[in-house]
Amino acid sequence: MNAVTAESAVSTAWDEAAQGWSRHGGLIRAWLKQATEAMLDAVEVKAGDRVLDVAAGAGDQTLDIARRVGPSGSVLATDLSPSILRLAETNLRAAGVLNVRVQRADAQALGLDFVNFDAAVCRLGLMFCAEPLLALKGIHRTLVDGGRFGALVFSSPETNPCITTQLRVAQRHAGAAAGDPCTPGGLLSLGRPGLMSALMSEAGFTGVEVRTLSAPFIVPRCEDYVDFVRSAGSPVIALLKPLSAAAREAAWADIAEQLDRFTTPQGWVGQNELLLCVGVKAARPQESP
Ligand SMILES: C[S@@+](CC[C@H](N)C(=O)[O-])C[C@H]1O[C@@H](n2cnc3c(N)ncnc32)[C@H](O)[C@@H]1O
Numbered sequence: 001m002n003a004v005t006a007e008s009a010v011s012t013a014w015d016e017a018a019q020g021w022s023r024h025g026g027l028i029r030a031w032l033k034q035a036t037e038a039m040l041d042a043v044e045v046k047a048g049d050r051v052l053d054v055a056a057g058a059g060d061q062t063l064d065i066a067r068r069v070g071p072s073g074s075v076l077a078t079d080l081s082p083s084i085l086r087l088a089e090t091n092l093r094a095a096g097v098l099n100v101r102v103q104r105a106d107a108q109a110l111g112l113d114f115v116n117f118d119a120a121v122c123r124l125g126l127m128f129c130a131e132p133l134l135a136l137k138g139i140h141r142t143l144v145d146g147g148r149f150g151a152l153v154f155s156s157p158e159t160n161p162c163i164t165t166q167l168r169v170a171q172r173h174a175g176a177a178a179g180d181p182c183t184p185g186g187l188l189s190l191g192r193p194g195l196m197s198a199l200m201s202e203a204g205f206t207g208v209e210v211r212t213l214s215a216p217f218i219v220p221r222c223e224d225y226v227d228f229v230r231s232a233g234s235p236v237i238a239l240l241k242p243l244s245a246a247a248r249e250a251a252w253a254d255i256a257e258q259l260d261r262f263t264t265p266q267g268w269v270g271q272n273e274l275l276l277c278v279g280v281k282a283a284r285p286q287e288s289p
Pocket residue numbers: 007010011014015028054055056057058059060061078079080081084105106107108122123124125128129
């Protein structure tokens with residue numbers, strides 16, 4: 001698959017998961033609340049800032065950014081999927097937010113008109129890029145000197161057992177080779193220790209810091225999480241799409257059974273570990289007269 005075909009497949013897959021991601025906005029908000037606050041604090045988003053939100057999805061973190069920058073600031077929310085961006089617009093309008101504009105954009109090909117942002121963020125989007133370095137270089141270019149960038153990506157397979165479980169079972173049913181979960185463009189592609197730090201430095205960021213954050217996904221019952229993945233988990237949905245309806249149902253039943261081992265007396269708890277990655281676009285040294 002060439003790069004254009006791969007991005008179009010990702011876009012279609014997220015178009016199909018868009019409604020599910022938006023519908024589960026409340027769950028996603030609770031799941032990522034602390035990590036999102038940590039990301040926005042690390043990027044030092046403040047009143048009056050102009051912020052680029054890359055792979056914004058249905059606009060959940062966009063809302064937090066819009067509130068932080070206030071009426072004197074602005075947010076440009078971008079995403080590869082037109083369907084999810086339409087839902088972002090609807091969700092943000094419903095929240096009464098007026099300082100956000102949305103625009104379709106592949107994170108790996110940000111237009112030259114994207115410039116002068118005080119800050120940029122990307123929450124759980126960068127790992128879907130087959131060429132994350134291209135995305136990071138493009139994001140770096142959009143920032144003002146001294147501008148900050150923060151990304152959240154999934155960490156290693158070992159620290160995200162509910163993700164590795166569902167991928168492993170889905171791959172078995174789909175007949176797909178049980179490939180490396182860290183394959184470029186995959187959910188866990190940026191979790192290898194040192195990788196994000198190296199990529200961000202190569203893209204030109206300075207002061208790069210990467211730290212781990214625990215972000216457990218907690219719902220009352222295993223079925224609640226399976227319902228979320230069935231409608232919003234684009235990578236698993238895409239893996240199972242070619243199967244017959246009966247085979248797909250059997251796969252989901254198997255996934256539910258395997259995920260049930262994360263049920264606890266306090267409800268279903270899927271451990272997730274994220275990497276919070278932050279870097280700065282260094283101010284260029286003044287030219288001597
Ligand atoms: C897991 S969702 C995260 C959405 C949102 N940031 C959030 O945290 O709620 C991943 C998003 O990345 C977007 N995406 C995937 N590949 C992309 C790319 N190459 N450029 C821009 N967006 C992309 C998808 O369309 C989807 O909206």
